Amino acid sequence: MFKGIGAPEILLILAVVLLFFGAAKLPELARGSGRALRIFKSEIKELEGDEKKRADDATDTDDATSATSEADERRTRQVEITRVDGSDDKL
Numbered sequence: 231m232f233k234g235i236g237a238p239e240i241l242l243i244l245a246v247v248l249l250f251f252g253a254a255k256l257p258e259l260a261r262g263s264g265r266a267l268r269i270f271k272s273e274i275k276e277l278e279g280d281e282k283k284r285a286d287d288a289t290d291t292d293d294a295t296s297a298t299s300e301a302d303e304r305r306t307r308q309v310e311i312t313r314v315d316g317s318d319d320k321l
Contacts, residue, residue, distance in 0.1 A: 251259060 248256065
């Protein structure tokens with residue numbers, strides 16, 4: 231898209247910006263652009279962190295569910311062993 235832009239074109243664009251805004255406004259524009267870029271980057275990181283947290287929560291929920299299932303399965307086996315053994319008639 232911008233393959234045809236070289237050093238002379240960039241210098242021309244900068245000269246036009248300088249004439250359009252004036253030398254006094256350029257530092258203010260650069261400062262404002264820098265702040266906007268920092269805010270944008272921090273928001274992106276925050277969104278990525280939220281997505282990762284949701285994915286981790288979903289994984290933790292799956293792990294908790296499988297751990298609960300394993301515990302139930304162990305209890306069931308224990309009850310079956312007790313019944314076969316005949317040592318505990320209450321179950």
